[in-house]
Amino acid sequence: MAKGDMGIRTVFVNDRATSRQLRKGRLVVLEGADEGKSFEISKSKVYAGRASVNDILLKDKSISSTHFEIRAEEEGFLLRDCGSTNGTKLGGCRIREVYLTPNATFRAGNTTLKLEPVDEVVEIPLSPDEHFQGVIGRSVAMREVFATLEKVAPSELTCLIEGQTGTGKERIARAIHDASRRRKKPYVVLDCSAIPRDLMESYVFGHEKGAFTGAHEKRAGAFEQAEGGTLFLDEIGELDLSLQPKLLRVLENREFKRVGGARTIRSDCRVVAATNKDLRQMVNEGTFREDLYFRLSVIQLHLPPLSERREDIPLLVEHFLDEVAERRPDRQRVRLTAEARDALMAHPWPGNVRELKNVIVRAASLCSGSTVERSDLQLTGQKPMASAPARQMSAGDDEDSASLHVDLTLEYKEAKERLLDQFEYAYLDRIYEKNDGNISKSARESGITRYHMRELLKKHELK
Numbered sequence: 001m002a003k004g005d006m007g008i009r010t011v012f013v014n015d016r017a018t019s020r021q022l023r024k025g026r027l028v029v030l031e032g033a034d035e036g037k038s039f040e041i042s043k044s045k046v047y048a049g050r051a052s053v054n055d056i057l058l059k060d061k062s063i064s065s066t067h068f069e070i071r072a073e074e075e076g077f078l079l080r081d082c083g084s085t086n087g088t089k090l091g092g093c094r095i096r097e098v099y100l101t102p103n104a105t106f107r108a109g110n111t112t113l114k115l116e117p118v119d120e121v122v123e124i125p126l127s128p129d130e131h132f133q134g135v136i137g138r139s140v141a142m143r144e145v146f147a148t149l150e151k152v153a154p155s156e157l158t159c160l161i162e163g164q165t166g167t168g169k170e171r172i173a174r175a176i177h178d179a180s181r182r183r184k185k186p187y188v189v190l191d192c193s194a195i196p197r198d199l200m201e202s203y204v205f206g207h208e209k210g211a212f213t214g215a216h217e218k219r220a221g222a223f224e225q226a227e228g229g230t231l232f233l234d235e236i237g238e239l240d241l242s243l244q245p246k247l248l249r250v251l252e253n254r255e256f257k258r259v260g261g262a263r264t265i266r267s268d269c270r271v272v273a274a275t276n277k278d279l280r281q282m283v284n285e286g287t288f289r290e291d292l293y294f295r296l297s298v299i300q301l302h303l304p305p306l307s308e309r310r311e312d313i314p315l316l317v318e319h320f321l322d323e324v325a326e327r328r329p330d331r332q333r334v335r336l337t338a339e340a341r342d343a344l345m346a347h348p349w350p351g352n353v354r355e356l357k358n359v360i361v362r363a364a365s366l367c368s369g370s371t372v373e374r375s376d377l378q379l380t381g382q383k384p385m386a387s388a389p390a391r392q393m394s395a396g397d398d399e400d401s402a403s404l405h406v407d408l409t410l411e412y413k414e415a416k417e418r419l420l421d422q423f424e425y426a427y428l429d430r431i432y433e434k435n436d437g438n439i440s441k442s443a444r445e446s447g448i449t450r451y452h453m454r455e456l457l458k459k460h461e462l463k
């Protein structure tokens, strides 16, 4: 497709990106159960499939829950199969991803679709600023997030922040609170992955004295603690299915009861949630309620991995060096050699901004003198940090998998993430080998979808 026909275009003024323009498209169903229908593409990413979480809903039974996505890029509209059972085909070939030319037709299951260009443009604003309430970023992606935050943070809207671990989701949640009228009221964080399942309800809604064994005193839950302020629900994808209807009810009625309590308590707090999981996929798998997903995702913010916004690295490095200097009694600020800076730009950063921060803080604190050399950074080889240790736990190496290597030089979250990553790699490696590389069988035995299995195998470069 010729640039500008369809897809997204970044507008520059004096070499600086000032906005993005999305040239709309229209997806027309030429043949199949939805024949005659058409869907406008006016967002930078749309999903299509049979499940209602999709932007484009298709009825054809041969189409998967989420079958394909169309993403607006500078090169045009990218059609990507989402691990569908019956495949996405173009010109008789089953495709994984392909750029669509204007008026190209393709098949999804038994449905034939055509993507037509539309002569209309949607302006996607970019903030002129390189920070928002202490969140730093100069990339187009981050300035797009800042532009959204400038509008929605002062509102009362519920936000869902998506992104890999360490991309800054919690930082953004805090920024939303700080930019809202609730800033002087409490900001309460509830990490849904860190609380035992049977205590979760009491953590969220509180409990009355004697509500259960061990409930010696009454206790206010997160909603009460956050009264008037903001409740940040971190790792919302970990919230047990049995608690999800209760959370939905508070979000809808603003009312709840403590565990073991009869009194209805009114709640006035804004909810911001975050996840590093694909909640849409979880809805398709039945592990996350669809109605709760819609309630939480009134505003969706996506934080790309650091490797996709390398322009942010120099600014973040300066920011973290300033932070270290402020904490030093002599306020001395260290500097990085050109070699060290090049190494930071080249690193894959699987642990995202958290990993970058750890590297800078460690190097700045441990370097001798006032200069950080390349070797002070202690970057792991050229391999992604997460997969290198993961490979240490090789298939069949039971001794290794039984011992737990805890790295105390890392922040808690990164250390946890690394261990989980090692486990994921070891599990996948074994199940995939056991099933002679058969993805469907491996997925069935693991109790996850084929799509999820494929994505995991790709992540660990096992496939």
Ligand SMILES: Nc1ncnc2c1ncn2[C@@H]1O[C@H](COP(=O)(O)OP(=O)(O)OP(=O)(O)O)[C@@H](O)[C@H]1O
Residues within 6 Å of the ligand: 134, 135, 136, 137, 163, 164, 165, 166, 167, 168, 169, 170, 171, 172, 234, 276, 316, 319, 353, 354, 357, 413
């Ligand atoms: N854009 C940013 N500007 C400044 N600091 C940042 C930015 N992004 C992340 N950080 C810092 O990096 C660290 C990790 O960020 P944060 O905890 O918000 O990530 P997260 O996405 O919530 O991670 P997880 O999914 O593991 O909870 C924090 O110390 C945070 O302050």
